[in-house]
Amino acid sequence: MVVVQTWLGALNLTAVVIIMGVALAIWPTWVRLFWRREPLDILPTSEIQSDLHHPMPHLNGRNGANTSDLEERIKELKMLGQFSEALNFTINFDALLWLIYTNCQGVLNGRDFFIYLPDPRTDRLFPAFWMENGQRLPRKEGAAHPVTDMRVEQVIEIGQVYQYQDEYGRYWVIAPMSAGADTVGALQATHAQTGVPFTADQQELFNQLATRTATAAERWQTNQKLEIRAQQLQTLNDVIHSINSQTEIQPLLNLILDKAIELLEVEAGSFMLRDENTGELEFVVVQGPASQNLLGTRLPPGKGVAGQAALTGKPVLVNNVESSKQWFSDVDASTAFHTRSILTVPLLYQRAVLGVLQVVNRRNGAPFVQSDMVLLTAFAGEAAVTLENTRLLQQTDEELQRRVRELTLLQDLDRDLNQTLNLRASLELALGWMMRLFDATAGSIVIFDNDDRLLAIERQGYDMMGDATMFSFGTREEFPGLLGEVSRNGEPHVTGNVQEVAEYHAGSSTTLAQMTIPIIHEKRTIGAASIESDQPNKYGGDDLEAAVRFISHTTVAIANALLYADVQAANNAKSEFVSLVSHELKTPLTAIRGYTDLMLTGLTGAISSQQREYMGTIVNNVTRMMDLIQDLTDISRLDTRQLSVKLEPIPFAHVVSETIASIQSVADHKQIHIHLNMPPDLPLVLGDHSRLVQVLTNLLGNACKYSPPNTNVWVSIRREFDAGNRPLVWCVVKDSGYGISADDQAKLFTKFFRSADPNVRLASGTGLGLFITKGLVELHGGELTFESELGHGTSFSFSLLEAATSEAAALMAKKR
Incomplete structure (x- = not known):
C-alpha cells in the first residue's frame, strides 16, 4: 500500500510538471503583446518549478489527491506564472497597483484592499x-x-x-x-x-502574490x-x-543654506562658526522661524548636538531631541521654536573644524535618514572651502599683485617672442626678460638636441673672471655645474649660497645665489636655464615657482623655434635633393631627346613610319618628364622662398602671342577655337617674360585640356584700377569645359591635388600647375582668382602691375 501511494504521488508530481510545460507553451501571444515593456529580473517558470518542490496545504498529507485538486493546483500555478509575467512587463506605477489588486481580488474576493x-x-x-x-x-x-x-x-x-x-x-x-x-x-x-x-x-496564495509583487x-x-x-x-x-x-562669503553661505533647506525640505537651518580662541559656536547665518533671535547666539564648547559635532568632527543625527542627552534646549527656550529632529554636520577643512551646518525638522514630520546626512555633509564641505578661501583672500592680495606684475611681463614677452621664430633670438629674449623679472646679475640658457648634443647657448652678464670653459662642453652628459645637473635630472634647484653646492661650477665670479630650472617640452628635458644674483639668499621657494612658470611659458616659443629650425633644415635638404635629382635626370633626358631628334631628322639613316611613331612617343614622354622635373624644382624653390623672378618692363602682348602659338597645336588637335580680345594700346607690365609665359601656358593649356572637343576658349586682356587706385592689367582665360565642383574648388591650389571627376582624370597631369602658377603670380605682386560652375566651364584671371607706377618700381627694386 505504501508503494502504491508513493507511486501515485510521483505520478501526480510528474503530471503537474508535464501539464505546466504545456500550459506555458500555449501561453496566449496577446498577453505578451499587451505587456510590451522590459522584463524585471523575475523567472516565473523557475519559480513555478520551485513551487512544485514545496508541499502545499491542500496537497500535504494527501498522497491520494483526486484529479480536481490537481487541476485546481495547476490553475493556481498558471495564475501565478501569468501574474509574474504581467509584473515583468508593467512599467506604469498606477497600472502596476491595479494589476496587483485585480489578481489578489481574484484569489480572495475581499471587500477592502x-x-x-x-x-x-x-x-x-x-x-x-x-x-x-x-x-x-x-x-x-x-x-x-x-x-x-x-x-x-x-x-x-x-x-x-x-x-x-x-x-x-x-x-x-x-x-x-x-x-x-x-x-x-x-x-x-x-x-x-x-x-x-x-x-x-487563500492565505498561502495571497502570500505567493505578495512575494511576486515584492520585486x-x-x-x-x-x-x-x-x-x-x-x-x-x-x-x-x-x-x-x-x-x-560668487566672491563674497555671506551671499555664498546664505545660498548654500537656502539650498540645503530646499533640498532636505526642513523648517529651519543655520550656520555656526567656531571661535578659534574660545571654542564657542556662534550663529552667523540662520533661516526659519525666530531666526533673528538666534543670530549672534553663542553655544559653549562641546555643548549640545552642534557642540558634539564640532568636538568630534563627525555628523550627528537626532530624530527625537527630547530623548537625547546631547540636546541643548536653551536655544528653543530663547526662541519659542520647537525642535523635533535635527541633523548637524561639521564644516571641515584640512581636518580642522571651522564650524557646523545644521538643519531642523522635516516639514512633513518625517525623520532624517542616512542619505540626508551624506548629502548635507557634501554641502558642508563646499561651505568650508568657501569660508576658508574668503579668510585667505586678504593674505593672497600681496601675492596677487606680484602675479599681476609677472603676467604683465609674460604678456610683453609673448609679444616679443611672437615676432620671431629664430632660435637664438628667442633664447636672447627669454633670458633678458627673465633677468629683469628676477633682478638677476647673470644668466644662461642651454639647449640640447635629440642626441643630447649641445645645440644652442645664450649667456648674459658674465664677467671675464668666470670659467668660460664650462660652456664649451659638447654633450649633456659632459656639461658641468648646476646647469648640467638640472638638465640631466629635470628637477628645479635654488640655493642662497652657491659655494655650499658641490655641483656648482662658477660661470661668474660674483654669483652668490642661483636658481636653475629645467626646460621641459612634452615630457622631455631639452635644456636648462640659470638665474644668478650677487646677493646671498636672493631667491626663495616662491621665486623658484615663479621661475618655473616663466620657463614653462617660454618653452613653447623655444620649442617652436626648434621646430622651425628643423623645418628649415628639412626644406633645405629637400631642395638640395630635388636639385640633385633634377640635375641627374636632366642630363640623360637631354641626351635621349637629342639623339631622338637626330634620328627623326634622318641624319642617322632612313626610319620607317612605325619607328617614327615610336620616336614621337619617346619625345613626348621625355618632354613630360622634363616638365615634371621643372615643376618639382619650382615647388621646392617656392617652399623655401628661393624661387626668384627677374622683374622688368615687358610688353605683355609678346607673352600672349608666344603662349597661344605654343598651345595652338593642342587646341587644333581637339578642334578647340582660341579667341583673343586684347586692346592695341596695352602698356608695358612689370614681369619676368619666361615666367609669365609659364603662367599663361598653364592656364591656357588647362583650358584646352579640360574642355570637350569642338568648343571655344577666350583670352581677354583689359586694364582697370584696383581699390587702391593702382592701374592693373588683367588677363582672363575662359573655357566652355567641364567646370569645377564646389568641393574641388576648396582644394584647387593644393599641391598634387587632382579632381576625381572622370572627365578630368582622362587628361594627364600632376596637380602641381595651379600651385606653381599662383606662386608665380604672387611673386609678380599680382592676384590669381577663378570662377567656375560644374558643367558650365571655368574662368581664371590674374593681375599684373603696369610698369610705369611707383609700386612697380618699388617691387622691382625689392626683387633685385
Whole structure:
C-alpha cells in the first residue's frame, strides 16, 4: 500500500510538471503583446518549478489527491506564472497597483484592499493603493498618510502572513512583500463576509502574490530613490556653480543654506562658526522661524548636538531631541521654536573644524535618514572651502599683485617672442626678460638636441673672471655645474649660497645665489636655464615657482623655434635633393631627346613610319618628364622662398602671342577655337617674360585640356584700377569645359591635388600647375582668382602691375 501511494504521488508530481510545460507553451501571444515593456529580473517558470518542490496545504498529507485538486493546483500555478509575467512587463506605477489588486481580488474576493509601500524619501510606510468596499479612495493614499497600524509593521518585521478579526467580526489578512531577505511593503485585505475567515489556501496564495509583487515594488522604490538623489545632486551641482560665480562669503553661505533647506525640505537651518580662541559656536547665518533671535547666539564648547559635532568632527543625527542627552534646549527656550529632529554636520577643512551646518525638522514630520546626512555633509564641505578661501583672500592680495606684475611681463614677452621664430633670438629674449623679472646679475640658457648634443647657448652678464670653459662642453652628459645637473635630472634647484653646492661650477665670479630650472617640452628635458644674483639668499621657494612658470611659458616659443629650425633644415635638404635629382635626370633626358631628334631628322639613316611613331612617343614622354622635373624644382624653390623672378618692363602682348602659338597645336588637335580680345594700346607690365609665359601656358593649356572637343576658349586682356587706385592689367582665360565642383574648388591650389571627376582624370597631369602658377603670380605682386560652375566651364584671371607706377618700381627694386 505504501508503494502504491508513493507511486501515485510521483505520478501526480510528474503530471503537474508535464501539464505546466504545456500550459506555458500555449501561453496566449496577446498577453505578451499587451505587456510590451522590459522584463524585471523575475523567472516565473523557475519559480513555478520551485513551487512544485514545496508541499502545499491542500496537497500535504494527501498522497491520494483526486484529479480536481490537481487541476485546481495547476490553475493556481498558471495564475501565478501569468501574474509574474504581467509584473515583468508593467512599467506604469498606477497600472502596476491595479494589476496587483485585480489578481489578489481574484484569489480572495475581499471587500477592502490596501497596498503599503515605504516612502523613498523618509522610509515611512504609506498606503499607495486604497480600495474600500470596491471603490478606490485616492484621498487616503500617499506619503501624507503614514501607516500607524502596528500589525502591519509587525508583519513587515517578521515577514509572515497574519490574519486577525476586528471588533466588527470581519477577518483581515496581511501579507509581507518579501524580496529575498528584505521586506519592501505589505498587502492587506478584508473578507467579503463578516465572521468568515480566509482559508489556509487563500492565505498561502495571497502570500505567493505578495512575494511576486515584492520585486516590482522594490524596482519602483529604487527608481524613485534614484530620481530623488539625481535631483539632489543636480541641486548640489547648482550650488557649486553658484559658489564659483560668487566672491563674497555671506551671499555664498546664505545660498548654500537656502539650498540645503530646499533640498532636505526642513523648517529651519543655520550656520555656526567656531571661535578659534574660545571654542564657542556662534550663529552667523540662520533661516526659519525666530531666526533673528538666534543670530549672534553663542553655544559653549562641546555643548549640545552642534557642540558634539564640532568636538568630534563627525555628523550627528537626532530624530527625537527630547530623548537625547546631547540636546541643548536653551536655544528653543530663547526662541519659542520647537525642535523635533535635527541633523548637524561639521564644516571641515584640512581636518580642522571651522564650524557646523545644521538643519531642523522635516516639514512633513518625517525623520532624517542616512542619505540626508551624506548629502548635507557634501554641502558642508563646499561651505568650508568657501569660508576658508574668503579668510585667505586678504593674505593672497600681496601675492596677487606680484602675479599681476609677472603676467604683465609674460604678456610683453609673448609679444616679443611672437615676432620671431629664430632660435637664438628667442633664447636672447627669454633670458633678458627673465633677468629683469628676477633682478638677476647673470644668466644662461642651454639647449640640447635629440642626441643630447649641445645645440644652442645664450649667456648674459658674465664677467671675464668666470670659467668660460664650462660652456664649451659638447654633450649633456659632459656639461658641468648646476646647469648640467638640472638638465640631466629635470628637477628645479635654488640655493642662497652657491659655494655650499658641490655641483656648482662658477660661470661668474660674483654669483652668490642661483636658481636653475629645467626646460621641459612634452615630457622631455631639452635644456636648462640659470638665474644668478650677487646677493646671498636672493631667491626663495616662491621665486623658484615663479621661475618655473616663466620657463614653462617660454618653452613653447623655444620649442617652436626648434621646430622651425628643423623645418628649415628639412626644406633645405629637400631642395638640395630635388636639385640633385633634377640635375641627374636632366642630363640623360637631354641626351635621349637629342639623339631622338637626330634620328627623326634622318641624319642617322632612313626610319620607317612605325619607328617614327615610336620616336614621337619617346619625345613626348621625355618632354613630360622634363616638365615634371621643372615643376618639382619650382615647388621646392617656392617652399623655401628661393624661387626668384627677374622683374622688368615687358610688353605683355609678346607673352600672349608666344603662349597661344605654343598651345595652338593642342587646341587644333581637339578642334578647340582660341579667341583673343586684347586692346592695341596695352602698356608695358612689370614681369619676368619666361615666367609669365609659364603662367599663361598653364592656364591656357588647362583650358584646352579640360574642355570637350569642338568648343571655344577666350583670352581677354583689359586694364582697370584696383581699390587702391593702382592701374592693373588683367588677363582672363575662359573655357566652355567641364567646370569645377564646389568641393574641388576648396582644394584647387593644393599641391598634387587632382579632381576625381572622370572627365578630368582622362587628361594627364600632376596637380602641381595651379600651385606653381599662383606662386608665380604672387611673386609678380599680382592676384590669381577663378570662377567656375560644374558643367558650365571655368574662368581664371590674374593681375599684373603696369610698369610705369611707383609700386612697380618699388617691387622691382625689392626683387633685385
